Amino acid sequence: MTNICLLMTSVGLMVASGLIALLVSRWPRVASAMGCVGTVIGCGLGLVPSVRVLLGQPAEVLRLAWSMPLGDCVFVLDALASLFLVAIYSLCGLAAIYGAEYLQSYRQRRSLGPPWFFFNLLVGSMVVVVTAQNAVLFLIAWEIMSLASFFLVTFEHEDEGAWRAGWTYLVAAHLGTAFLLAMFILLGRASGSMDFASFGSMSQPVAHASLILVLAVVGFGTKAGFMPLHVWLPEAHPAAPSHVSAVMSGVMIKTGIYGLLRTLTFLGPPPAWWGLLLIGIGLVSGVLGVLFALAQHDLKRLLAYHSVENIGIIALGLGTGLLGLSLQSTPMAVLGFGGGLLHVLNHACFKGLLFLGAGAVLHGTGSRELDRMGGLLKRLPWTGWTFLVGAVAICGLPPLNGFVSELLIYLGALKGVRWATGSHLPLVVGVVVGLALIGGLASACFTKAFGAVFLGEPRSAQAAGSHECGGLMRLAMLVLAAGCAAIGLLGPFVIVAMAPAITVVAGMPSESIRATMAGPREILSAVVAASIVLLVLTGGLMVFRRWLLAGRDVSSTVTWDCGYARPTARMQYTASSFAQPLTWFFRVFLQTHTKLAPPVDFFPASASLVTHTDDVCREKFYRPMFRSVGWLLSRLRWLQHGRVQIYVLYIALTLLALLLWKLE
Amino acid sequence: MQVWTDVILITVVLTNLALTGLSSLGTCIRVMALQGVLLGLITIGVQREQLSLHVLVLVAGTVAIKGFVFPRLLKRAIREAAIRQEVEPFVGFASSLLIGSLALPFAIWLTGRLPHLDAGVSPLLVPTAFHAILIGLLLIVSRRKAVTQVLGYLALENGIFVFGVGLARQATFLVEMGILLDVFVAVFVMGIAIFHISREFDHIDTDQLSQLKE
Numbered sequence: 001m002t003n004i005c006l007l008m009t010s011v012g013l014m015v016a017s018g019l020i021a022l023l024v025s026r027w028p029r030v031a032s033a034m035g036c037v038g039t040v041i042g043c044g045l046g047l048v049p050s051v052r053v054l055l056g057q058p059a060e061v062l063r064l065a066w067s068m069p070l071g072d073c074v075f076v077l078d079a080l081a082s083l084f085l086v087a088i089y090s091l092c093g094l095a096a097i098y099g100a101e102y103l104q105s106y107r108q109r110r111s112l113g114p115p116w117f118f119f120n121l122l123v124g125s126m127v128v129v130v131t132a133q134n135a136v137l138f139l140i141a142w143e144i145m146s147l148a149s150f151f152l153v154t155f156e157h158e159d160e161g162a163w164r165a166g167w168t169y170l171v172a173a174h175l176g177t178a179f180l181l182a183m184f185i186l187l188g189r190a191s192g193s194m195d196f197a198s199f200g201s202m203s204q205p206v207a208h209a210s211l212i213l214v215l216a217v218v219g220f221g222t223k224a225g226f227m228p229l230h231v232w233l234p235e236a237h238p239a240a241p242s243h244v245s246a247v248m249s250g251v252m253i254k255t256g257i258y259g260l261l262r263t264l265t266f267l268g269p270p271p272a273w274w275g276l277l278l279i280g281i282g283l284v285s286g287v288l289g290v291l292f293a294l295a296q297h298d299l300k301r302l303l304a305y306h307s308v309e310n311i312g313i314i315a316l317g318l319g320t321g322l323l324g325l326s327l328q329s330t331p332m333a334v335l336g337f338g339g340g341l342l343h344v345l346n347h348a349c350f351k352g353l354l355f356l357g358a359g360a361v362l363h364g365t366g367s368r369e370l371d372r373m374g375g376l377l378k379r380l381p382w383t384g385w386t387f388l389v390g391a392v393a394i395c396g397l398p399p400l401n402g403f404v405s406e407l408l409i410y411l412g413a414l415k416g417v418r419w420a421t422g423s424h425l426p427l428v429v430g431v432v433v434g435l436a437l438i439g440g441l442a443s444a445c446f447t448k449a450f451g452a453v454f455l456g457e458p459r460s461a462q463a464a465g466s467h468e469c470g471g472l473m474r475l476a477m478l479v480l481a482a483g484c485a486a487i488g489l490l491g492p493f494v495i496v497a498m499a500p501a502i503t504v505v506a507g508m509p510s511e512s513i514r515a516t517m518a519g520p521r522e523i524l525s526a527v528v529a530a531s532i533v534l535l536v537l538t539g540g541l542m543v544f545r546r547w548l549l550a551g552r553d554v555s556s557t558v559t560w561d562c563g564y565a566r567p568t569a570r571m572q573y574t575a576s577s578f579a580q581p582l583t584w585f586f587r588v589f590l591q592t593h594t595k596l597a598p599p600v601d602f603f604p605a606s607a608s609l610v611t612h613t614d615d616v617c618r619e620k621f622y623r624p625m626f627r628s629v630g631w632l633l634s635r636l637r638w639l640q641h642g643r644v645q646i647y648v649l650y651i652a653l654t655l656l657a658l659l660l661w662k663l664e
Numbered sequence: 665m666q667v668w669t670d671v672i673l674i675t676v677v678l679t680n681l682a683l684t685g686l687s688s689l690g691t692c693i694r695v696m697a698l699q700g701v702l703l704g705l706i707t708i709g710v711q712r713e714q715l716s717l718h719v720l721v722l723v724a725g726t727v728a729i730k731g732f733v734f735p736r737l738l739k740r741a742i743r744e745a746a747i748r749q750e751v752e753p754f755v756g757f758a759s760s761l762l763i764g765s766l767a768l769p770f771a772i773w774l775t776g777r778l779p780h781l782d783a784g785v786s787p788l789l790v791p792t793a794f795h796a797i798l799i800g801l802l803l804i805v806s807r808r809k810a811v812t813q814v815l816g817y818l819a820l821e822n823g824i825f826v827f828g829v830g831l832a833r834q835a836t837f838l839v840e841m842g843i844l845l846d847v848f849v850a851v852f853v854m855g856i857a858i859f860h861i862s863r864e865f866d867h868i869d870t871d872q873l874s875q876l877k878e
Contacts, residue, residue, distance in 0.1 A: 645804065648805050649805040663777040
């Protein structure tokens, strides 16, 4: 019992400290300290039981004495929940430390109580979401989570863009919840109770289970950001304060993945097309996500599209695992689910780091525009180097953590090539090809982002006058960078530690999982050993260089100085020109709008180029759809009189109609 | 005992009908007060066992609040907001009365259709409750002034009260205290709202509040 009690204590502590922060919002420093310290202590408290259970302690159930409507108030801390909890607690604790410094710059303009209150509420509700074992309790926590993050997205509410982003997010979140509500009602009607335990123990026909899976994919996929449902993501992430973007992108969207996995445990043995569906979604989200990221000019928006990409990678892993289950291929299932689950943890780590880095850049320069930056590595060395670690990790390059999880998914799909037959084969091969394409494009994208922001010469006065962030923000970024390196270098041990969580999802004994992991373990050990040798060599060379240069004069000069008499920053490649060959190649998908006024004559006076890439789903699908819905609803304007009497009449007539209908 | 309960219930129905047909605000409030006192008596009528202390306290509370405190508050609201002593209906008095009378057979029919509604005390209890609720809704919908809407709200609450008295015999005390508190708050809120609306806009026609739409 101690584990889950610690967990509940941590939730209580965080919510209580958030409330106190709200009450003392008159004193911004006190409110900030209160909110931050509460979250950090709460996360520390919660991390202990989560790690214990993740590493193999038995699952625990807490049944509270008061009852929810339609069921009991039950919490369960099992290996699956604890995996997500480790990600939530680690990232949120660090984000709180970061936020304590980050929000200080808003102190003059804005009360700091509310953002801390909603931040703590967000963290607490995420913990409840992944531990709740009753549909009603789950939905309540889910809704609190959506609302708390909505208020954080609209933190800078005088900004028109933030406001619009907030509304987009709110609408998307509620449409998603509507699907979840339908799903839970179907499950509840079939099992006669709203408890997850009863969902799991019933047997249902495949058609019913498939309907539930589709509802879950749409409902949870909206939160997670599967490709056609992702439209809120690139709006909301840039609008929120950076530590909140890190939490939202790093862990909040993962609650969608958690929900999907939890639902899969209710549904019994999967037919093959479920796996193929998830693989398809993963391919679309992964490839298109990274392509749209390539075309962005806004650093945080670019990162938001990368979240879509990484959710795609996770979906590829889960799809491979599901296909493995239905083909009864243990290696496919174990490696697919293992890779997907580990990528959840890894993405929390590196995407959290990257968003915090983007926040530090925004903090230092006051801008998110890639083409206004440059040369920041000299001015913001801590931010720059930690950002580089995150960028390498997200591209899936060894020896960092992204490589470990992507390797598992690769291996799962490669094993699958041997098991899959006929129509399944193209998609299984598609996983391998898609992952390779995603990895390549991601490397291109982060070369662009890192190059444009940190290398070269400053492109604007803001970038030239930028300043490094303080100790708290550095600490958070350093710890996350260390986490990326640690998971990468300890890869052979980490993948074995995933066994209990895989057991919950795939329902296999942990011995066979460990046996399956033996192969990948060897590969990873070899890669890690080679990486360590490489790192040691590089370190040795650096020491050698320093030794060689010890007695000599070393002078440094501007970048791109090679012989130009009057070098200017505008001679550099811009972010968009760097990405242009790729965006041109994929122009069919991207539909970039270009406004070009080319230079004319021999002595051109002025020329300009503006490119702008809208979200195709948003422009081509959602905007027309909502416009026609709006038009239809405006036909009903005559219902609104502004007369209280008529409104009461509407209510009375509705009640009467319902009464008569029930009596029939 | 049941005869007297029936007589009281029928009187409640009559007071409800009177509310739909009366044109003077002052009389309406007096009828409302009478209805409050009658409700207190019903509480005694439906008791099967000995009268206990809590029932007596409840009766006293009901009569005091519904019979005296509310009417006084409403009168004061009228006086302070300087409202004309007319009801000003959207639906005429004769039509209101007709609708009110038709509501009675509807309420009886509805009671017949409802499953397992055994009031035990009197077959008239549930129809009376429904009738009061319908009349309350009618008053809210068809009258122009905020004060008359308060009256409609009171009638509706009285209906729920009758319902509660008859059916929730185990938890009577809790239910009724809850309702009393509810109405008390409602009257206070609406009283204050009326006062403030009349002070800000110089009238309390909810009709003209429709200018505030959007």
